[in-house]
Each structure stands twice: as structure tokens, then as C-alpha cells.
Amino acid sequence: xxxxxxxxxxxxxxxxxxxxxxxxxxxxxxxxxxxxxxxxxxxxxxxxxxxxxxxxxxxxxxxxxxxxxxxxxxxxxxxxxxxxxxxxxxxxxxxxxxxxxxxxxxxxxxxxxxxxxxxxxxxxxxxxxxxxxxxxxxxxxxxxxxxxxxxxxxxxxxxxxxxxxxxxxxxxxxxxxxxxxxxxxxxxxxxxxxxxxxxxxxxxxxxxxxxxxxxxxxxxxxxxxxxxxxxxxxxxxxxxxxxxxxxxxxxxxxxxxxxxxxxxxxxxxxxxxxxxxxxxxxxxxxxxxxxxxxxxxxxxxxxxxxxxxxxxxxxxxxxxxxxxxxxxxxxxxxxxxxxxxxxxxxxxxxxxxxxxxxxxxxxxxxxxxxxxxxxxxxxxxxxxxxxxxxxxxxxxxxxxxxxxxxxxxxxxxxxxxxxxxxxxxxxxxxxxxxxxxxxxxxxxxxxxxxxxxxxxxxxxxxxxxxxxxxxxxxxxxxxxxxxxxxxxxxxxxxxxxxxxxxxxxxxxxxxxxxxxxxxxxxxxxxxxxxxxxxxxxxxxxxxxxxxxxxxxxxxxxxxxxxxxxxxxxxxxxxxxxxxxxxxxxxxxxxxxxxxxxxxxxxxxxxxxxxxxxxxxxxxxxxxxxxxxxxxxxxx
Numbered sequence: 279x280x281x282x283x284x285x286x287x288x289x290x291x292x293x294x295x296x297x298x299x300x301x302x303x304x305x306x307x308x309x310x311x312x313x314x315x316x317x318x319x320x321x322x323x324x325x326x327x328x329x330x331x332x333x334x335x336x337x338x339x340x341x342x343x344x345x346x347x348x349x350x351x352x353x354x355x356x357x358x359x360x361x362x363x364x365x366x367x368x369x370x371x372x373x374x375x376x377x378x379x380x381x382x383x384x385x386x387x388x389x390x391x392x393x394x395x396x397x398x399x400x401x402x403x404x405x406x407x408x409x410x411x412x413x414x415x416x417x418x419x420x421x422x423x424x425x426x427x428x429x430x431x432x433x434x435x436x437x438x439x440x441x442x443x444x445x446x447x448x449x450x451x452x453x454x455x456x457x458x459x460x461x462x463x464x465x466x467x468x469x470x471x472x473x474x475x476x477x478x479x480x481x482x483x484x485x486x487x488x489x490x491x492x493x494x495x496x497x498x499x500x501x502x503x504x505x506x507x508x509x510x511x512x513x514x515x516x517x518x519x520x521x522x523x524x525x526x527x528x529x530x531x532x533x534x535x536x537x538x539x540x541x542x543x544x545x546x547x548x549x550x551x552x553x554x555x556x557x558x559x560x561x562x563x564x565x566x567x568x569x570x571x572x573x574x575x576x577x578x579x580x581x582x583x584x585x586x587x588x589x590x591x592x593x594x595x596x597x598x599x600x601x602x603x604x605x606x607x608x609x610x611x612x613x614x615x616x617x618x619x620x621x622x623x624x625x626x627x628x629x630x631x632x633x634x635x636x637x638x639x640x641x642x643x644x645x646x647x648x649x650x651x652x653x654x655x656x657x658x659x660x661x662x663x664x665x666x667x668x669x670x671x672x673x674x675x676x677x678x679x680x681x682x683x684x685x686x687x688x689x690x691x692x693x694x695x696x697x698x699x700x701x702x703x704x705x706x707x708x709x710x711x712x713x714x715x716x717x718x719x720x721x722x723x724x725x726x727x728x729x730x731x732x733x734x735x736x737x738x739x740x741x742x743x744x745x746x747x748x749x750x751x752x753x754x755x756x757x758x759x760x761x762x763x764x765x766x767x768x769x770x771x772x773x774x775x776x777x778x779x780x781x782x783x784x785x786x787x788x789x790x791x792x793x794x795x796x797x798x799x800x801x802x803x804x805x806x807x808x809x810x811x812x813x814x815x816x817x818x819x820x821x822x823x824x825x826x827x828x829x830x831x832x833x834x835x836x837x838x839x840x841x842x843x844x845x846x847x848x849x850x851x852x853x854x855x856x857x858x859x860x861x862x863x864x865x866x867x868x869x870x871x872x873x874x875x876x877x878x879x880x881x882x883x884x885x886x887x888x889x890x891x892x893x894x895x896x897x898x899x900x901x902x903x904x905x906x907x908x909x910x911x912x913x
Contacts, residue, residue: 294337297324298366300376300393304529306479307381318532320379325396338367343392346745347399347410349431350388356440364388387436387477391455394483395434401522402491405649407792409745412451413494428749432490436477444476446489448500453486484519495789498658498809498838503869505581506661513587517594517648524641531634538625539606539633541599542569568595574696577662589695590662596691598644601684605636647673647684650793654712656776656858657786657807658838659865663699666692670710671854676795680707712854752788759806760785776808776841776857783810786840790847802847809840810860816874820866835873837866 304321311319328338328345339345341363342352352361361384366376376393377386399410414426429451439456446453455477460470476482492514493500502508524530533541568591580586613629614620647669654668670685680686689705692698702709763785777783791803813823813833820837839860844853858865 295327298327298338298372299324300366300389301379302390302393303379303478303480304526307379307475315532318528321526321528322375323393323397323526325393326400339392341365343388344431345392345396347431348392348395348434350392350434350436352384352388352436354437361385361388361437366392381473381475381478384437387475391434391436391453391477391483394480395432395453395487398484398487398518398522399491401518401645402649405646406653407794408790409743409748410491411494411745411749412490413448413497414749415451426753428746430746432487436475442474442476444482444486446486446493448493448497451490453483453490455482455486480523481519484522485515488515488518492652495652495787496655496657496660498786499660501658501836501838502872503659503835503838504661504872505586507659508583509586510590510660510662510665511587512583513590513594514648514652516587516591518645520591520595521598521641521645521648524638524645527634527638530638531630534634534637535624535630538620539610539629541602541637568592572596572694572696574694577696590665590697593691593695593697594644594648594688596694597684597687598640600687600691601644601682602637602640604683604687605640606633609633609636643684647688650676653789653791653805653842654844654854654856655842656856657809657840657842659858659869661700662692662697666697667699667702667710667712668856670707671712674707674711675801676793676799712856714854755788756785759788763808775855776839776859777810778839778860781810781812781860783808783840791844803853804845804847806843806845807840808843809838811836811838812860813837814866814870814873816870820861820863835869837869839865 299322301320301322304318305315309315309319328347330338330340330345339348342350343364343366344350350363352363353359354361364377364385365371366389371377376389377383379390380386402410412429412432415429416424416426419425433450433452435452435454437457438452438454440458441456442458444453444455455475457473457475457477460472460474489511492511499507499511568588570592572592577586577589580589609629609632610618610620613625650672651665651668654672655664666688669688673680673685677684685707689707689710693705698705699710760783763783786807786809787805788807789805791801791805793801795801812820814820814835814837815823816834823833823837837860839858839862841855841857843855845851846853
């Protein structure tokens with residue numbers, strides 16, 4: 279029987295769309311006005327469709343944009359003015375995927391930072407299988423007790439600084455982007471005296487968002503206890519920005535066509551924040567180790583965080599190139615009839631398309647591996663070698679059969695750059711995987727089943743749970759875990775690696791892990807980070823330092839130790855204990871030398887600690903980025 283309109287559902291009663299599309303600059307604006315790259319000047323990216331932070335029934339972020347994760351506040355201190363916030367729910371903007379890219383439109387600047395930051399957040403959530411949380415706001419109350427407060431939104435200020443800088447502020451829980459007049463070395467690249475907005479660089483926005491996400495997971499990584507710590511923060515943020523760019527199809531296709539499939543050649547994707555780098559007077563990109571002949575001795579000479587971090591970025595990019603070449607070897611054999619030499623001229627569009635697909639797929643795999651490895655790091659004093667072990671272990675957990683040689687590519691690339699873990703004898707896969715454990719909880723005594731007792735707090739952590747509820751449940755889980763470990767000698771004996779139970783300890787964080795492998799296997803784990811600290815003095819060895827200080831005493835630095843426990847949520851089995859020993863005299867001596875400015879990193883230690891001692895900095899990234907800019911001016 280034929281149905282009339284009155285008998286059917288309303289044509290307007292349709293479900294909320296899962297995504298919205300927004301336009302961004304896919305390359306830095308100065309390159310967008312070149313004939314060579316104008317066809318790829320903009321990209322349209324898909325983002326999850328957010329509800330209003332004020333009313334869940336209202337579709338889309340509030341004007342700003344202001345959503346569940348981000349609050350864009352466009353205040354310019356130099357002019358003491360607020361720019362009108364963009365409303366992404368305007369029907370005209372919805373119809374055309376947001377505002378068109380524009381250097382001079384502040385509303386597009388707001389759209390740009392929102393879109394790129396949300397895309398970065400989404401990549402983290404998909405890789406880790408959980409919702410992203412920002413670092414809580416912490417303070418000491420009148421009684422001297424530490425307190426913390428949930429932070430729902432990361433604030434982003436597109437025009438916060440009138441200087442050549444952009445950074446994440448751990449104190450403000452905000453991203454601050456600068457703008458400045460260009461002073462290029464080549465006037466053909468940029469208008470002399472023209473204004474450069476760092477908020478319009480995809481790579482700069484992704485880089486700073488990655489800093490904030492990493493701080494939400496590992497807040498101790500802002501404490502430079504060795505030359506690698508801040509360099510790792512910078513390098514990891516660069517890796518996210520670089521490989522996230524590879525998922526923009528038109529840009530990848532353009533560069534594959536230009537380089538004839540050889541990504542070792544000079545290409546835009548390997549150069550981060552190109553406009554930012556050129557506008558401040560440098561002739562190359564902001565990070566430039568990629569493409570240089572590997573020098574394994576360089577890591578012993580370089581201490582500045584960006585330059586040292588560039589070594590790690592180059593190692594990861596080398597691994598990506600090896601993976602890409604392996605994935606595309608058959609395509610080149612077919613295209614060259616087995617000779618391996620492509621004919622002169624442009625390559626066939628079909629080959630460009632296939633190579634682009636493989637490049638994007640390999641880049642996404644590498645990005646996911648790099649993000650997942652964060653859960654396999656020790657909680658303090660991280661080194662590049664620790665990160666290599668985390669990469670190998672995280673990938674092995676999900677893909678035991680490395681048929682495509684991903685792990686071999688990482689091991690070889692790191693070895694060629696001189697990156698080695700301190701505590702392994704060989705760079706074999708078996709040696710690099712973190713040491714496992716045969717510890718299984720005794721189900722007859724539920725008081726010691728850490729995995730089972732905390733499991734209830736994990737059940738709502740997924741990609742759809744309310745983030746504030748998740749935060750409070752995990753805070754309760756930390757308190758529960760602390761009680762179990764504090765009161766149960768059985769656990770103390772089993773967690774002795776890295777910890778000294780005669781000292782106070784903190785359950786630093788608890789995070790669930792939900793991951794699915796290529797064969798459909800599901801990994802359900804819990805990451806528990808436990809940390810301790812002891813006062814350190816430049817003139818005393820570890821054995822002579824008091825475990826507790828008098829109220830009028832202050833250490834020269836804090837020496838931290840602890841462990842990361844990876845517990846199977848199904849069985850309660852402790853699978854890994856990744857630790858930095860609080861009683862390690864060798865590690866204490868290395869940190870003491872670093873703080874004293876006598877290690878291999880004197881410039882960094884003097885920059886942050888001075889000659890007389892160490893104190894924590896709330897705005898460490900502002901210092902790192904600004905100091906780097908001052909060094910460039912002196913070159």
C-alpha cells in the first residue's frame with residue numbers, strides 16, 4: 279500500500295551527523311599563494327560532531343568555538359580587544375564546511391586552531407582507546423596538602439603573543455599563539471614586514487596540542503632530569519605534527535607526484551612549520567635533522583631541546599621511510615618492469631594514487647605506534663632509549679608477528695642515530711621488550727587483586743563516556759590502589775622494583791588501555807604509575823641524603839623514582855613493571871651532574887637550573903621556545 283507523507287516519519291527527524299567538515303590551511307599560508315602549491319592550499323577535515331558544553335541537547339560547539347574539549351578565547355593583549363567569536367553552527371558556514379582559509383580573518387584563525395586541535399585529540403583517543411583528559415589544576419592548600427581540580431577545557435588563544443613564539447602553558451592549561459612581522463632571508467618567500475600568524479600553521483597547532491595531551495598523561499615529563507626529557511617532549515610533538523599531516527590526501531598526493539614517489543627527496547611534509555621557520559630568518563624548517571646523513575655521535579654533542587629532539591624525529595622518520603619503501607616495493611617493480619628505475623617525466627596518476635595510499639597508511643600506523651608507546655614509558659626520567667623500548671613493547675603486545683618488519687625498521691633507524699637504551703646488551707627485539715612478570719593475583723584474597731578492585735572505575739572509560747565522570751572515577755581508583763599497596767605487604771614485596779617502601783609514595787595516575795590488534799584481538803589493561811621522590815644535593819651522594827627534610831631546608835633538586843605497572847584487567851596479572859630505581863646511585867649521580875651543569879648538557883641545565891640549584895618551572899615550554907628563538911637571532 280502506498281504511504282502518504284502524513285503516514286511517514288517527519289523528514290526533519292533525522293539523527294545527528296557523526297562528523298562535521300571544516301576547512302583549514304593544509305600548508306603554511308606563504309606557500310598557499312604559490313602557483314606550485316595553490317591547488318593544495320586548503321583541506322577539508324572531518325571532526326566528531328560535538329554537543330554544546332552548556333546544553334547537551336544543543337548541537338555543535340558554542341560560539342568561540344567552545345566545546346567539550348576546547349575553549350577558543352580570541353583576546354589580543356597588544357590591542358586590548360576581543361575578536362568576535364565564530365559560530366560554526368551558522369547554517370551558511372555548515373553549508374560550506376566553515377570559513378574559507380584567510381590570513382586576515384580572525385574568525386578563520388579561531389576555526390583553524392579548533393579544527394587542528396580537535397583532529398589531534400581524535401588521533402590520540404583512537405590510538406589509546408580512551409577519552410583524553412587534560413592535566414588537572416593543582417595547588418597546595420592552607421594545611422599544606424596537595425589539591426587538584428578537574429580541567430574540562432583546554433583554552434586556546436590564537437593571538438595571545440606579539441612575538442615569534444607559540445607554546446603550551448602547563449600553569450594556565452592553555453595554548454598561546456603569537457604573531458609577528460616577518461624578517462625572511464629571501465623576500466620571494468614572504469612579504470618583508472608582513473605579519474605571520476603561528477595559529478595558521480597546521481604543524482605548530484598540532485605540535486602544541488600534543489604537548490598538552492602528553493602533559494595530561496605524564497606531568498613529570500616537564501621536569502628536566504636529563505638532557506632527553508624536554509627534548510622528548512619536543513620530539514614527540516613534532517612526530518605527531520609530521521605524521522598527522524600525512525593523512526591529508528591531496529597534500530600527500532601532490533608531494534608523491536612531485537618527488538616521483540621518493541619521500542627521501544626534498545618535500546614539504548618533512549619540513550615542520552616551514553613559514554614560521556623562514557619568517558624568523560632561518561633558511562630551513564624549524565626542525566631540520568630529517569634527510570641528513572645519520573651521525574651516531576651527534577646525540578653526544580647536542581643538548582638544546584629542539585636540536586636534540588630533531589634527532590629522535592629523524593630516527594622515527596627514517597623508520598617510516600623504511601616501512602614505506604617496503605610496502606611500495608612491489609609497486610615500483612611493476613611500474614619499472616623489475617628494473618627499479620622509473621622513466622623520466624611524471625609518473626602515472628594511478629601509481630601516484632597507490633603510492634599515496636600506502637604512504638598515508640604507513641604514516642597512520644607509525645603515528646599510532648608512537649602514541650601507544652606512551653603507556654609503556656617509566657613515569658619519570660625518560661630517555662630516548664626508554665622510548666625505543668616502549669615502541670617495541672607496545673607494538674609486540676598487539677602484533678606479535680612482525681611480518682612487515684615495523685619493529686626492525688625502528689630498531690635500525692634508532693641505532694643509526696646513536697640512540698641506545700642504557701640497560702640492554704643487544705638491540706634485538708627480545709632484549710628491547712620490557713621485562714615481563716609471572717605475577718598473578720591470588721583470587722582467594724580480594725584485598726590484593728589490584729586489577730579486580732579497580733576494574734569498576736574503568737568500565738565507563740571509552741570514547742563515549744563523560745570525561746568529568748571518568749576523571750572522578752579514576753581519582754577514586756588512584757586512592758583505592760594507594761590503599762591496597764600501602765596496607766598489603768604482599769603487593770609491596772612484588773612491586774619492590776624501583777620503589778623504596780620506607781619512603782612515602784604516590785599513585786601518580788591510573789589509565790585503562792583498550793586496544794584492538796589487526797587480527798581482531800582485544801587488549802584490556804590498566805596502567806598504574808607510582809612515583810617517589812627524595813631530596814638531592816649537589817655536594818652529597820645519594821647515600822648521605824636524608825629521606826625527609828626539615829621544614830626550613832630546601833634541596834638543590836628532587837630525585838625521583840618509581841614504576842609503571844601494566845596489569846591485565848581480566849586476570850589481574852601484572853604483565854610489565856617498567857621502573858626507574860629510587861635507590862640508583864648511578865642515576866642520581868647523572869642527574870646531579872646534569873643539574874650542576876657538568877654533564878653533556880651544560881647549556882640546558884644552566885638555562886633551567888642556574889649554577890646554584892634547581893627549581894621547577896611552571897612555564898617550561900615558554901622558556902624552551904623563546905630561548906630557541908633568541909639563539910636563532912644570534913646565528
